Amino acid sequence: MAAASHRRSLHKRRTLVVSAAVVAAGVSAGFLVMNANAAPVDLFHQTLAAKDGWASSGTGATGGAKADAAHTFTVSTRAQLVKALGSATDTTPRIIKVSGTIDANTDDAGKKLSCADYASGTGYSLSAYLKAYDPATYGRSKLPSGTQEKARAAAQSKQAKNVVFKVPANTSIVGVPGTKAGITGGMLQIQNVDNVIVRNLTFAATEDCFPQWDPTDGDDGNWNSNYDSVTLRGATHVWADHNTFSDGPHFDSANPKYYGREYQIHDGALDITKGSDLVTVERNQFTNHDKTMLIGSSDTDSVGKLRVSIHHNVWKGIVQRAPLARIGQIHIYNNLYDTTTLNGYAPQYSINSRAKAQVVAENNYWKLPSGAKPAKVLSGDGTGSVAGGGNLVNGTVTDLVAAYNSASSKKIKTTVNWTPTLTSGLEKSANNLPTSLGTTTGAGVLK
Known part of the structure; x- marks a missing residue:
């Protein structure tokens, strides 16, 4: 019965071949998806189904479904992508x-750019930076300032102009099936806009050439990088579906250490911050990453917003933040968490509920390696809540909050102030997730 239920839940995304009659009827592209509540629609024009998570609330997520021919683009280079995006205010x-x-680290002619190219002309060099801000001489009480910090910021700004793609409202960005579609080294910035769809793309190697040293971050200081693969800042009605996120091919285990701390060139995979609201994240694969998904950039980030649904995703080789949730109403269901160490990424926790976050986590499946403890699946600061049930650990129903609270002084609360209603596709059992999600998630599945 679980397998049959899963097949029904996938019905809206099943693909089929275009017949000559359909093409003659005016369909503009050769990739169709069956929606449970409508006639077959072009993959690139598909909109989020009714009641499919928070992004379906109100006006829903329709992206660029109403685009005319003049605003429909096929892109394969960075320069073409920039031109197609146009103005962020359009x-x-x-x-x-x-x-x-698409390689974000290329110039308009397609020439590959390196970190040295971005640093050229700024006066920045890593060796000079390390000498200038060595804690043994510079101290640990203040952020770097002066010549080398200004040079680092200038070099980082040069890189940002190349790798940050600003997405306007009412946009669908969709990978063409069969082409290994994706963006390497870049960041989609969805900021202060409404109604964006991102589907069928692989995001990899989003790397900051010029991390900043912060001696005041934690007890020992930290190197902090600047780019997420996809970042939502004040964005609303966003649907992220069937994408793959990875640090590869450069994993954190290859990062050097300076001042005794890892020189971290990766930031988030998909971060939802600065008052973003009404977001659905489904059927993605998150793999080989540390700080993966941040919901809420601070403990005071926009009360009444940060409403996010996260379902039918695979998390594998993720250290933490799957997600880290603050303030909002977050529904996490039917996800698969594989906490086996992968390529040096050793999981610390999966879900962190803090700053009074109201999380409902239900019918998810955790695969824990031998010796791993269910008490480590959750984390919190003592103010967040996690409600819900039906969560399985290695096939056994487990009360995750009870397991965490038994081992922690900062207790997670078990009641929330809301009840999820936008739950189309919710499977009442997590038993089949390890099998079903392996072939129905991530980029390249839609055809």
Whole structure:
């Protein structure tokens, strides 16, 4: 019965071949998806189904479904992507079809750019920076300032102009099936806009050439990088579906250490901050990453917003923040968490509920290696809540909050102030998730 239920829940995304009659009827592309409540629709024009998580609330997520021919683009280079995105303030509906892998670290002619290219002309060098801000001489009480910090910021700004892609409202960015579509080294910035769809893309190697040293971050200081693969800042009605996120091919285990701390060149995979609201994240694969998904950038980030649904995703080789949730109403269901160490990424926890976050986590499945403890699955600061049940650990129903609270002085609360209602596709059992999600999640599945 679980397998049959899963097949029904996937019905809205099943693909089929276009017949000549359908093409003659005016369908503009050759990839169709069956929606349970409507006739077959073009993959690139598909909108979020009714009641499919928080992003379906109100006006829903339709992206660029109303785009005309002049605002429908197929792109395969960085320069083409920049042109297709246009102005971040232009609200004209647009569809951007990504064909193949776009390397963000290239110039307008397609020439590959290196960290040295971005540093050129700024006066920055890592050796000079390390000498200038060595804690043994500079101290640990203040952020770096002066010549080398200004040079680092200038070099980082040069890189940002290349790798940050600002997404306007009413936009669908969808990978063309069969082309290994994705963006390497870049960041989609969805900031202060409404109604964006991101689907069928692989995001990899989002790396900051110029991390900043912060001696005041924690007891020993930290190197902090600047780019998420996808970042939502004040964004609303966003649907992220069937994408793959990875640090590869450069994993954190290859990062050097300076001042005794890891020189971290990766930031978030998909962060939802600065009052973002009404977001659905489904059927993605998150792998080989440390700080993966941040919901709420601070403990005072926008009360009444940060409403996010996270379902049918695979998390594998994730150290933490899957997600870290603050303040908002977050529904986490039917996800698969594989906490086996992968490529040096050793999981610390999966879900962190803090700053009075109201999390409902139900019918998820955790695969824990031998010796791992269910008490380590959750984390919190003593103010957050996690409600819900039906969560399985290695096939056994487990009260995750009770396991965590038995081993921690900062107790997670078990009641929340809301009840999820936008739950289309919710499976009442997590038993089949380790099998079903392996072939129905991530980029390249939609056809």
